[in-house]
Amino acid sequence: MDIQTEIFNHDHPREGWTGLVLATNARPTRTILASRITPQGKMSNHAELKPSHPLSEPIFLHPATTSQPTMPDLPSIILRPCRVDDLDTVKAITAEAFNGVSIDQAIQQRIGSVGGRDWDWHKMRHLDHDFADGMIMVAENDAKTIVGYITMRIDREAKTGSIPNLAVSATFRGRGIGRLLLEHALETFRTEDLELARIETLSQNSLGLRLYTELGFEVVASQIHFAMQLQKPSKNEDGSET
DSSP states (O other): OOOOOOOOOOTOSSOOOOOOOOOOOOOOEEEEEEEEEEOBBBOTTTTEEEEEEOOSSSSEEOOOOOOOOOTTOOOOEEEEEOOOOGGHHHHHHHHHHTTTTTHHHHHHHOOOOOTOOOOOHHHHHHHHHHHHSSSSEEEEOOTTEEEEEEEEEEEETTEEEEEOOEOOGGTTTSSHHHHEEEEHHHHHHHTOSSSSEEEEEETTTTHHHHHHHHOOEEEEEEEEEOOOOOOOOOOOEEEEEO
């Protein structure tokens, strides 16, 4: 099913959006994936997207019959821009989803807390930056419960779209919501006439790796993260440093 829609209108004040890093561990190896965006890109037909929706209006996604197995209790999903009063819920989903797959958590486990704050505080700051400088879309069910979200960043000069954060509440995983969010981001990038989509994840995120490759992403590089605790120099009795 070809999707032709105006997802972001010209009145949107933000030139750039925000991106994502999905997972990490004590010795995190991050996998970087990229996908060329085709002008006539298609979304998988397990959802119907109503056209002609400016950014201020929600996007309605409804489950439809497909050749792929679907959850029978999958509710209708609305994708809409994140509001200020949504941030606490988005952050709660983030803390839950990234527990065990966060670079910030890996640093804390290996080196200790930084600045006297736990890993989730550092991770939540990524969402604050995403909201302030980029774009967050949330997935909301019939009960008006936020069940997932995705963040996007667009570099029009480089013709590249990036996805820094993607998460779905544990209760609603396995129902295709993450795929819907990711397909929405890719369609957004196509609407903006971009040529490349990028996403990063840790090598142990097998579910993410499978989903990304199914949607056309290719692994282009792997990266190992290092961290070092900075020690302040000790002082002698005379005040000199050692």
